[in-house]
Amino acid sequence: MKDFLIRLVWRIFSGILMVLAVASLTFFLVRMMPGDPVNAQYNQLIMQGMTPVQAENQVKVMYGFIPKEPVGQQFVNYILNLLHFDFGQSISYEGVSVSHIIVSAAPWTLVLVFTGLIASFLIGVLAGVIAAIKRSSPFGTSLTVSGSLLHGIPQFVMGLLLAYLFTTLWPLLPFGAPYDSSIDPGFNWPFISSLFSHAVLPVFTYALSSYGGWLLTMKSSVITVLGDDFILASEIRGLKASTRVGYIAHNAILPLFTLFTLSIGFMFGGSVFIENIFDYPGLGNLLLKSIDTRDYPLMSGAFLLITIAVILSNIITDFLYSIVDPRIRR
CATH class of the missing domain: 1.10.3720.10 (MetI-like)
Incomplete structure (x- = not known):
């Protein structure tokens, strides 16, 4: 029974690490996309009449981080949101959570x-x-x-x-x-x-x-x-x-x-x-x-x-x- 529990805990721990690794890869892939979609969305919201603060908050709701923050802080905010099962808001379905x-x-x-x-x-x-x-x-x-x-x-x-x-x-x-x-x-x-x-x-x-x-x-x-x-x-x-x-x-x-x-x-x-x-x-x-x-x-x-x-x-x-x-x- 002890061996079973140790194996179960290890498998769950390694599974969590794999999910975090994929989440990290997803974060950096989005940041490396041609044209930087996060900043593009931020600039589009500014052009629609939002103030910089409102645009930042809206982008944070969508992506889980603010584009003007340091990359390290953006990553931490993104992971913390994922731990709360907050995947952000959809862009194509405006105002609807992912x-x-x-x-x-x-x-x-x-x-x-x-x-x-x-x-x-x-x-x-x-x-x-x-x-x-x-x-x-x-x-x-x-x-x-x-x-x-x-x-x-x-x-x-x-x-x-x-x-x-x-x-x-x-x-x-x-x-x-x-x-x-x-x-x-x-x-x-x-x-x-x-x-x-x-x-x-x-x-x-x-x-x-x-x-x-x-x-x-x-x-x-x-x-x-x-x-x-x-x-x-x-x-x-x-x-x-x-x-x-x-x-x-x-x-x-x-x-x-x-x-x-x-x-x-x-x-x-x-x-x-x-x-x-x-x-x-x-x-x-x-x-x-x-x-x-x-x-x-x-x-x-x-x-x-x-x-x-x-x-x-x-x-x-x-x-x-x-x-x-x-x-x-x-």
Whole structure:
């Protein structure tokens, strides 16, 4: 128990250091941007009629520091604001805090990406096991070929292709926006059904573009496990085929467990191309728009969220892996 607590404290401490390192890098990158966006914003506010003091205060609200202060003091103020979860105010969404914008966009991404991630993982892992065990059969070969083809298609191509097929060629599903704008949002069947119908194509696009990677990785892992001694021993002992498949799948899925948990952390970055194609108001679309509008506070907040999510998922993976595979605790 003592070793576990020491390891947990060390992992949390190293995670905090990594977040602070990324935050520091973000601060200096903004300062080094061509044209100095902080001073450019300050000068723009002066031109709009603000006094220097008012412009300084407004820039401090947006970026977390005053451009006229020494760089060291600016950095300290920026870090102190981050420790209070104050990411500043957005430039493109005037008067709205970055935290509020990110919290509003996060549910759309979580529903879209998490649903697609779970679906692609479950189907891809199952197909990978079958493709490995039946690799000499036409069915196993067709599964491998389908995984290779789908894995090689970029997400934006997949999204455009599905949008053309199911909204233009065969107009079966709605396209654009997360729900029908003519329906009043609320806990009612028309709104809920509209949410589901609009989510089908984005979720299916994400699942289909991720499926091939899970299939090929699982197949490779299963083939490696098939050469282990315990598989030969289970065959000699005369265990049922279903039992052997269970042993194979349990051991082969361990490498994918790490990839899956890290993917949960990366999903906070959204799926930029899919959200942009289907006009989904998630974090990926938000990040893209912040880059287009040079909204540096919003951009910094989104990058920090992704960083924190990935680090947390890494820490959780480290401890859950010892539960899934007790061998590493020895």
